[in-house]
Amino acid sequence: MEIKDDNISAMCRPAIGEAGRTGDWRDSTPVIDPAKCIASLKNRPACYLCWLYCPEGVVITGNPIRIDLDYCKGCGICAEECPARAIAMVMHEEAKNE
Amino acid sequence: MSEVKILTGNQAAAAAVKLCKVQVISAYPITPSTSLTETLAEWIERGELKAEYVRVESEHSVMTVCVAAATVGARVFTSTSSHGLLYMHEQLHWAAGSRLPIVTCVVNRGVGAPWSIFNDQQDSIAQRDTGWIQLYCRDNQEIIDTVIQAYRIAEQAYCPVMVCYDGFVLSHTMMPVEIPDAEKVNAFLPPYKPHTFLSPEEPRNINPVIFPSQRRDDLGILRDGYMEFRWKLQNALEGAREIIVAANREYAESFGRDHGGMLWSYKTDDAEVCIVGMGSLASEATAAADLLREGGIRAGVVGIRAYRPFPRQEVREVLKKAPAIVIFEKNVSYGYEGALSADLKAALYGTGIDAPVHNYIAGLGGRDVKAAELAEAVRASLADIASGTRERQTWLNCVTE
Ligand code: SF4
Ligand code: SF4
Numbered sequence: 001m002e003i004k005d006d007n008i009s010a011m012c013r014p015a016i017g018e019a020g021r022t023g024d025w026r027d028s029t030p031v032i033d034p035a036k037c038i039a040s041l042k043n044r045p046a047c048y049l050c051w052l053y054c055p056e057g058v059v060i061t062g063n064p065i066r067i068d069l070d071y072c073k074g075c076g077i078c079a080e081e082c083p084a085r086a087i088a089m090v091m092h093e094e095a096k097n098e
Numbered sequence: 099m100s101e102v103k104i105l106t107g108n109q110a111a112a113a114a115v116k117l118c119k120v121q122v123i124s125a126y127p128i129t130p131s132t133s134l135t136e137t138l139a140e141w142i143e144r145g146e147l148k149a150e151y152v153r154v155e156s157e158h159s160v161m162t163v164c165v166a167a168a169t170v171g172a173r174v175f176t177s178t179s180s181h182g183l184l185y186m187h188e189q190l191h192w193a194a195g196s197r198l199p200i201v202t203c204v205v206n207r208g209v210g211a212p213w214s215i216f217n218d219q220q221d222s223i224a225q226r227d228t229g230w231i232q233l234y235c236r237d238n239q240e241i242i243d244t245v246i247q248a249y250r251i252a253e254q255a256y257c258p259v260m261v262c263y264d265g266f267v268l269s270h271t272m273m274p275v276e277i278p279d280a281e282k283v284n285a286f287l288p289p290y291k292p293h294t295f296l297s298p299e300e301p302r303n304i305n306p307v308i309f310p311s312q313r314r315d316d317l318g319i320l321r322d323g324y325m326e327f328r329w330k331l332q333n334a335l336e337g338a339r340e341i342i343v344a345a346n347r348e349y350a351e352s353f354g355r356d357h358g359g360m361l362w363s364y365k366t367d368d369a370e371v372c373i374v375g376m377g378s379l380a381s382e383a384t385a386a387a388d389l390l391r392e393g394g395i396r397a398g399v400v401g402i403r404a405y406r407p408f409p410r411q412e413v414r415e416v417l418k419k420a421p422a423i424v425i426f427e428k429n430v431s432y433g434y435e436g437a438l439s440a441d442l443k444a445a446l447y448g449t450g451i452d453a454p455v456h457n458y459i460a461g462l463g464g465r466d467v468k469a470a471e472l473a474e475a476v477r478a479s480l481a482d483i484a485s486g487t488r489e490r491q492t493w494l495n496c497v498t499e
Contacts (some may be wrong), residue, residue, distance in 0.1 A: 004320045008256055008293055008330055009196045012303045012315055027309070 026074035028089040034064045036086035050078035050087060100282075100353075105275040107268035108134035110238040111177065111203050111261070113275075114245035116147050117283040118201075121172040124152040124163035128182035129215045130265035131205035135177055157182040161189030161200075168198035169304060171292040173249065177203035179265055180221045184209060187225060190258075194229030194331060196305060199252030199259070199290065201245065202230075206377070206428070207265040208463040216464020217265040218428035219377065223405075223437045229331050231255065231338055232405040235263040236381035238273045240357050246283055247345040253290050254345075255338040257331070262405075264378040264428075266464065278353050286352055335407045342404050360409035362401045363416050365391070369398030371476055372420040372453075374413075376402045376438060379426055379461060385469035390476060397476060402438065410445045417446065423455045424479050426472060426494070430459050435491045454483045460494040471495065 005011075030050075034040040038047040040063060051059040055077060058068040067078075079087040105113065111134050115123070123142070125135035141147040150172075152163045157178050164174045178186060183204055193200050204222045208214040222232060233248060235241045241263050248259040263269065296302060311323040322330075343359040350356035364384045366372055371390075373383040380401035390397035400416050402409065417423060427436040434440055439457035446455075456479040461467040475494055482490060 003318055005315075005322065008334075009198075010305045010308050010322070010327060011294060012306050012321065 021070050022073050026069075026072060028074045028076065028091050029069065030067055030072065030074070030076070030078050030087045031090045032065060032067070033086050033088065036084045037064065037082075038084050038086070040064050040086075047083070049081045049083060053077050053081040100276050100279045102274050102276050104272050105238055105242075106133070106270050106272050107235075107238045107241050107263055108205065108270070109137060110242040110275045111245055111263075112137040112141070113277050114242045115175050116141060117278065117280055118175075118246060118249050118287060119173065119284075119289075120147075120149050120175040122150045122152065122164070122167035122174040123176065124154055124160045124167075124174070125176050125178070126154060126157050126160050126182060128157070128179045130207060130217075130269045131177040131179040131182070131203065133269070134203060134205065138175075157185040158189055161186045161193060164200045164202075165189060165193050165196060165198060168193070168200050168292070169196065169294065170296050171290065173290045174200050175202070176200070177205060179205045180207035180209050180215075183221045183225060187228065190225055190228040190230060192305075193258045195327065197256040197293065197331070197334070199249070199256055201248045201252055201259050201261065203241075203245065204260045204262045205265045205269045206262055214463040215265075217267050218462045218464070219262065219264070220429045220462070222260060222262045223429040223431075225260070226406060226437065229257065229335065230406065231257050231259040231335065231342070233259065233261050233342075233403055234376040234380075234401075234405060235261065235268070235403075236362075236378055236401060238268060238271070238275045239355065241268065242275055242277065243349060243353065243355055243357060246278065246287060247342075247349050249290075250287050250345045251338060251341050254341045255334050256293060257334050257338060262377065267378045276355075282352055286349065339404075339407050339409070339411075342407075358401070358403055360402075360404045360407075360412045361416065362403060364399040364401070365396075366398030366400060366416055366420070368396050369420060370396045371422040371424060371480055372398050372400055372417055373472070373476060374400045374402065374417075374423060374425045374438065374442060375427060376405060377428070379428055379467060382467060382469055383426060383472055386472035386476065389469055389473040393473075393477075395477065395480065397473075405438070405441075408441050408445060413442060413445050414449050414451060417453065418449075418451055420451075420453050422480060422483050423453050424476050425455065425457045426460045426467075426475075427457070428459075428461045430462075439491075454488040456483070456487075456490040456492070458492050458494045459496075462496075465495060467494065 060066045208218040252259045346359040387397040
């Protein structure tokens, strides 16, 4: 897969990133492990500290919890705050291969 | 058909812009460049030039308009001087970083404080490291020819070009200028083909945040990191040498005037001292060389036409036999010496050319520089060199005591 962009000025395509969409400029992606997440383990609305601290408000409560990756900026605050260490920040490319 | 007219430097530049079929002009008036864009505005108003004239509130916005217009594929022009150019500084980086072939005339003028409207080259020298090609003209004929060549160079190298010429000394001084034939200019200068074209059909983000390293985007395409973009710009300027030389050669073939590509020289073959300068000062130095030759000193002149990219190879070639070098320049890199002097010495380092180099800062803020004064300074330098002074920085005609 050796596709290289030879453009001489910086461009990205298609136009993503409008209206706060982070698109492809997020460096790392939060990945939740339900086997560790308190809400999942207890099978009820519990903890949700990730939802509380996410500065973009993109954590969707529920069981299991989800993250709207269109708008997640990859800051890793959710992973920092998670008391169960259930969130891992995974580098962009690997996260996409999952 | 070409015709000869008596024109000021600014009128000559305007005539070139018209011949180049420029589509967008944005400018903010600043002395001594004002009469250039006034002429263009008048032609647009009368319908003689089919271009869009965008009036804005500052030079910063001027370059922003030029960047935007060039991004959508227009051939654009602006001109400025002194503080206007300094005010544009940030946008100069954007133009070069976006690799847009914008041509700007810089009608050189000193910078404040204190206020001066008169000529020196501190303004454009201060923009040396913005990624723009810089060409310096010695007379009004060279101005018209260089603006035409500048579009060709810019559009082949995908780098913006500054065409610099001395304020008042050239911008407001009349001399006979041959205006090239429009058909021949069209043949020399094909329409601008943009490397990117913004359109609603194919939306793109231009100049988004670039990360330190290369990375793949959503489509799996490997995008450059910041350093790769910087390297490409550096490479483009280094590569522009050949384009500048070729543009000059082909221009000479079709219009019969050769301005020397990267640099020009005058009576350097047998010279025992080479005077080096840029713009009208180098032109004045040829009169000084004649005076010196009358007095039995074999002097020659090297006029630097392209200051960026710097004519590294060319100066080594032309100065390889020179026993002494005297540089006159209208700028100073404060805390060091004249910018040209520093660059020239760097180009000679390690090449075995070991001539003493004397540097004179001259004509700042419009102070008159006469050929006889240049000749006198060269004579003084030669006497000093004979008694062993290899390096010297002097301010010509500056009362320091
Ligand atoms: S990485 Fe940041 S933006 Fe994304 S979900 Fe976690 S806290 Fe929210
Ligand atoms: S903070 Fe951690 S444990 Fe709590 S809900 Fe979020 S992922 Fe689950």
